[in-house]
Amino acid sequence: MGSKYINRICTWCLKLGLISILAACQNLPSQQGRSIETHITADTPSSLAYANASLVSEHKGLSGLYPLDDGHEAFAARIALVRAAEHSLDVQYYIWRNDTSGQLLFHELVLAAQRGVHVRLLLDDNNTVGLDNILKALNQEPNIEIRLFNPFMHRHWRALSYMTDFARLNRRMHNKSITADNQATILGGRNIGDEYFDMGKGTLFVDLDILAIGPIVNQVSNNFDRYWNSASSYPLNGIVHPRHIKLQASMPIFKHRSFNHLRANSYDNAYNRDNFANRLLDGSLDYQWAHLILVSDNPDKALPKNRRKVEATQSDNNLLIEPDTEQPPVIKYQKASLTLNALAASVVEPQKDLLVITPYFVPTQTGLEYLQKLREEGVKIRILTNSLAATDVAAVHSGYSHYRTPLLKEGVEIYELKNQGFLKGPRDRAFTGNSESSLHAKTFTIDGQQLYIGSLNFDPRSARLNTEMGVVIQSPEMAQFMNQAINEALPYVTYQVKLTPQGKLEWTETNDKNQTKVYHHEPDTTFWQRVWVKMLSLLPLESLL
Structure with a gap:
């Protein structure tokens, strides 16, 4: 056997040994003795x-x-x-x-x-x-x-x-x-x-x-x-050992x-x-008063499936929060379920209008079919998400790009935030420089009656992997105010994505003089940005996005 083959074998043995050592050190500490607090x-x-x-x-x-x-x-x-x-x-x-x-x-x-x-x-x-x-x-x-x-x-x-x-x-x-x-x-x-x-x-x-x-x-x-x-x-x-502390809480900041x-x-x-x-x-804050429904994942969702089954046997509490005796249940919750299930149970089915604002929009085939169903029932649907120029995660944009054409064919309106879409108002440039903006808010309104605000993105990661929480606000005043504010801002802070008669995508921009400009590729991006997103879209990444 040649020396180069011996070297390869030794290299692989070292790698396997390192992985084995890491695996051996990966064990989490025992939770025994950890206090249970309320x-x-x-x-x-x-x-x-x-x-x-x-x-x-x-x-x-x-x-x-x-x-x-x-x-x-x-x-x-x-x-x-x-x-x-x-x-x-x-x-x-x-x-x-x-x-x-x-x-x-x-x-x-x-x-x-x-x-x-x-x-x-x-x-x-x-x-x-x-x-x-x-x-x-x-x-x-x-x-x-x-x-x-x-x-x-x-x-x-x-x-x-x-x-x-x-x-x-x-x-x-x-x-x-x-x-x-x-x-x-x-x-x-x-x-x-x-x-x-x-x-x-x-x-x-x-x-x-x-x-x-x-x-x-x-x-x-x-x-x-x-x-x-x-x-x-x-x-x-138990995770970060307290030895060798050189800082004091009053000093390091x-x-x-x-x-x-x-x-x-x-x-x-x-x-x-x-x-x-x-x-x-x-007490002088201008509060708006409404019935709020807290929607939250079970923390067990963050456990691997094999551990989740073990934890489930240790508790039969399937309700995250017990309702007050004077109130109807305010938490929609199923053990190890998707946030979207709880959210769907907390809101009315859209009958007229659905506005979705999310930085990361990857609806999956299931979501696409649901939106198509709503359109068949005559529901007006508007989606506001990040443009390629504004997004901070190109991989998510690659997953979203698959769905634009089928959604537009169904009559869904799609708007993509400009990379400086919300930076036109007066602000202190000494501290913001020439900063760009990226959408991070997660909210939606239904029929001008209900409003959701929380952490949930409309993507597979939020639905299947991450834990999420938010509130459903049963307030026509707030929902209609949100709709009006977005309607007024959309033409000036976004590109509206449309289909040409030939079925090609185009992006329409409106300036403050109500003049329009049409782009035939993703605006404010380079050729290599678009190539990179195209390459990512060919990879089987959707379940991780």
Whole structure:
């Protein structure tokens, strides 16, 4: 046998040995001894409870919501909520950037803990790269507990972990919420990061949250407990060893190169300008009152199928949140089911109009057939998603591109956001530069009667792999306002995709002078971008998108 063959065999043996070692080290720590915790009761006295009491009693059975469609105000609302907390903060996020907004909010959690607030922070571990030292320092605070959802045991070789534990690590927690004293909550589509709060010089995300008070808050708190105590949530110290901590929670926040003092000042100015904290605590926020239905996945959805069956035998609780005795059930939930099933059970079937706003639109064949059925019944359907120029995930665009022609043939209207579609208003260019915009909001309206806001994308990943949550808002006023606002903006911030008489795609742009321009390929893109998406569209990726 030649030496080159011996070298190949040795190389493969080394690779197999490395994989075996990784597999041996991949075992997750035991959950034995982990505490099972629940949120505080809604009648616990607090400043937020006092501020909300008369408002909630005046609107019995309804929840108050305040839309957060402006990035600066969305950040100010989070700071105000953390500062208003007196007993507890339950915080759950998919992405938490180690940038200016992320570090400022970490610092606020530390200050809250130091004044006696019990902080529970649950982060999906897929996006905590580079955060281990800060998380360890925060976790040393007496009143801060951190858990990681579906964690990576290899902190420096995460990609290799997929080789030995892909079935689990491919499933992520996409939920986003922050709740103070079980009295007020913010939930929706935003992660924590400068780009989600309209700050930075890269791509900025157009997003949507709500701040809510009333019955919905206790339901969100119950939902958080289920995730916090789930089989996929691991205390930080079992994953990231606390030894060699050089940072203190009061120190690390402002000593990272990604922190920008000018942006911090801009955030501070926005907080003071909005006067959000005073409005939150004196009850003067302009809440809209409606019946809200919380829609949330079972956290067991994030378990591989073999483990999911084991966990299912340990509990027969098929209802995520028990309804209040005075209210109808407000959670639609089936164990290990798709969010879309729960969502479908929570809304009325469209009879006249369906508006879908989603950054990632991959309807699959099942979704295509459903939309075709609605069109046959005469339902007007409008889809707003990202253009190729605006998307931050080209692979998803490749999956979406298959469906444009069949949808257009059925009479579905498709609009694609321009890469600067929502950046034409006045804004501080010192902090946004020539930033582009990308749609990140996930919402839809039905017949001008119901509105959904949450984390759910209309793609296979949201339906089958990631956990999702959101609220169905039964408010004709809000649904019709959303429809009107979108109708007014669509011609100027999007390209409308149409079919030519020959069956070819074309993109129509309207400027502020009502002049139109027609493109015969994806606007504002290069030849190589289009080639790359075309190549991706030939690969069997749809189930992963």
